[in-house]
Amino acid sequence: MTVYLHDGVEFDLDCEFVDVTGAIWSWTGAWSPAAEPMLRSDGASPDLPLPDAYYYHGPLIPRRRRTTATPSEAFAATVAAGYVETDAEFAARIGGTR
Numbered sequence: 001m002t003v004y005l006h007d008g009v010e011f012d013l014d015c016e017f018v019d020v021t022g023a024i025w026s027w028t029g030a031w032s033p034a035a036e037p038m039l040r041s042d043g044a045s046p047d048l049p050l051p052d053a054y055y056y057h058g059p060l061i062p063r064r065r066r067t068t069a070t071p072s073e074a075f076a077a078t079v080a081a082g083y084v085e086t087d088a089e090f091a092a093r094i095g096g097t098r
Contacts, residue, residue, distance in 0.1 A: 004037050006051055013037050017060035025053055025060060064090070
């Protein structure tokens with residue numbers, strides 16, 4: 001986990017972020033000359049340092065990570081009982097995946 005502190009908020013750079021328009025931002029692995037993490041959008045925006053992306057496109061909301069592990073029997077039973085939505089149900093509720 002790579003953490004960057006901006007305005008008192010910790011950003012986990014290993015995850016993606018969604019801005020207010022729904023664009024997805026992710027860390028490029030590079031740093032700006034001012035030692036700020038560079039973010040890349042899935043849209044037409046140029047790469048920006050995290051503080052600039054936060055200022056012009058924010059807030060930056062951590063994006064839910066997909067799970068790749070096989071769920072436990074208890075979790076599968078919880079999903080089957082309708083207490084937890086599946087990834088497909090979550091994607092349908094928010095308007096699809098990107």
